[in-house]
Amino acid sequence: MEFIEWSDDYCVGNNLIDIQHKLFFEMVKDLSNRMGSDKHDVKAKDIIQFLQDYVDMHFSAEEAIMSEVSFPDIQDHQAIHNEFSKNIQRFSDELHSDEVSHILDKVLTLTQNWFLEHILTQDKQLMKYLH
Numbered sequence: 733m734e735f736i737e738w739s740d741d742y743c744v745g746n747n748l749i750d751i752q753h754k755l756f757f758e759m760v761k762d763l764s765n766r767m768g769s770d771k772h773d774v775k776a777k778d779i780i781q782f783l784q785d786y787v788d789m790h791f792s793a794e795e796a797i798m799s800e801v802s803f804p805d806i807q808d809h810q811a812i813h814n815e816f817s818k819n820i821q822r823f824s825d826e827l828h829s830d831e832v833s834h835i836l837d838k839v840l841t842l843t844q845n846w847f848l849e850h851i852l853t854q855d856k857q858l859m860k861y862l863h
């Protein structure tokens with residue numbers, strides 16, 4: 733898969749959010765590399781679960797910051813987060829062992845692309861509310 737490298741242009745101006753976003757891109761690369769090096773040891777459901785836990789933790793942290801700074805579009809933003817989270821869960825539910833590496837690659841690629849788009853369009857809107 734093609735990796736998206738982190739760039740400081742993706743920063744929204746809050747340290748916690750920016751560090752979590754940056755770690756996220758590094759984590760996707762690491763997960764994909766592990767998958768490529770030893771497919772037999774890969775437990776796809778565990779990897780997707782790990783990804784989901786990280787994403788949910790990040791969304792909660794981001795929403796808490798939005799709430800602190802009275803970001804007006806918090807409800808719409810939360811709905812977008814929830815929708816994405818449900819999509820990851822759907823991948824996990826539909827996973828069959830014969831297509832593990834293909835599905836996992838697809839999940840990681842989609843997640844990475846979704847995040848980049850989400851950061852640049854939705855998360856960036858938070859910038860002007862941060863002090």
Ligand SMILES: [Fe+2]
Pocket residue numbers: 794809813850854855
């Ligand atoms: Fe967000």
